[in-house]
Amino acid sequence: MAWPKGLKRGPRKPKDDTVEIKTEIAEVEASAEAPKKERKPRVIKEKKEETTYTVDEETVEIRKKLDENTLDPFEVLTNEQIECEFEELTQWMGIIADGTETKAGRYSGSHYPVKGCNQTIWPVLAYIKTDLDKHRAAGYTDKTIYAACINFLSSQINGKKKKYGNLMPYYFSVKENKIIATFVTDDRKNKNFWSEGVIR
Numbered sequence: 670m671a672w673p674k675g676l677k678r679g680p681r682k683p684k685d686d687t688v689e690i691k692t693e694i695a696e697v698e699a700s701a702e703a704p705k706k707e708r709k710p711r712v713i714k715e716k717k718e719e720t721t722y723t724v725d726e727e728t729v730e731i732r733k734k735l736d737e738n739t740l741d742p743f744e745v746l747t748n749e750q751i752e753c754e755f756e757e758l759t760q761w762m763g764i765i766a767d768g769t770e771t772k773a774g775r776y777s778g779s780h781y782p783v784k785g786c787n788q789t790i791w792p793v794l795a796y797i798k799t800d801l802d803k804h805r806a807a808g809y810t811d812k813t814i815y816a817a818c819i820n821f822l823s824s825q826i827n828g829k830k831k832k833y834g835n836l837m838p839y840y841f842s843v844k845e846n847k848i849i850a851t852f853v854t855d856d857r858k859n860k861n862f863w864s865e866g867v868i869r
Contacts, residue, residue, distance in 0.1 A: 740816060742783055742790070742837035742853050750824060751809075751817035753799035756847065760863050773833070774850075775863035783839065783853060790853040791866025792839065797822075797848040811848075815841040819852055834859055 740746060757771035774795030781792055797818050804814045816838045823836035834856025842849045857866035 737812065738842055739840050740812065740838045742839050746816040746838070747813050748820065749813075749817045750821040751799060751804060751814055753797050753818040753821055753848075755822070756796035756798050758796070758863070772863050773861045776866050777851065778864075778867050780869060781839065781851075781853075786853070787867050787869040790837070790855050791857050792851055792853050793862055795850050795852070795862075797850050799848070801843065801846055801848075811841070811843055815848055815850065818848065819850070831856075833861055 755773035757773065758775065759768065759771055760775075774793045777792040777794050779792060780787055783790065783792075786792065797815075799814065799818055801811070801814065805811075809817070819836050819838040822833055823831065825832040834854040837853050838850075839853055840851040854862075854866075857868075
């Protein structure tokens with residue numbers, strides 16, 4: 670665009686760099702005054718030493734024996750029956766003086782890891798007598814003998830109902846040629862066992 674005629678062009682004003690310089694100085698000073706963030710020292714995590722647990726042979730044998738002598742009550746090990754009988758017990762089993770009345774076993778107040786325990790089935794403790802040597806010689810294991818004995822006892826009838834209820838094997842051990850048995854029954858108040866089943 671042309672400059673209008675008759676109008677004198679005045680001298681150009683020099684560019685004021687003072688403001689820009691001051692601004693730059695202020696920015697530099699501000700950055701200099703701002704504290705620098707300190708870097709956190711690098712922490713090297715020490716590797717945790719792996720702990721190894723040593724299980725003594727006696728504990729291993731006890732665990733192994735528990736596994737060998739425990740049965741699933743709801744799993745049929747055998748359908749065979751082996752003739753046997755309960756060893757009659759006084760109420761307190763001679764721990765304290767008691768009468769002469771005897772029964773086939775006693776209800777346990779313990780809770781076992783079995784479905785329905787103390788609700789629909791109840792554990793019973795008892796001694797079972799049978800000819801162990803004879804059955805072992807025939808090729809039966811102690812576990813099979815125990816399960817077959819429970820089958821036999823569960824089949825006993827008294828009148829129109831089962832004498833001991835429906836029995837199912839759970840745990841056993843053998844001592845002095847007799848079976849120390851823990852089994853379950855669906856009869857909570859069977860008169861052939863001391864006490865009665867606990868409801869939990």
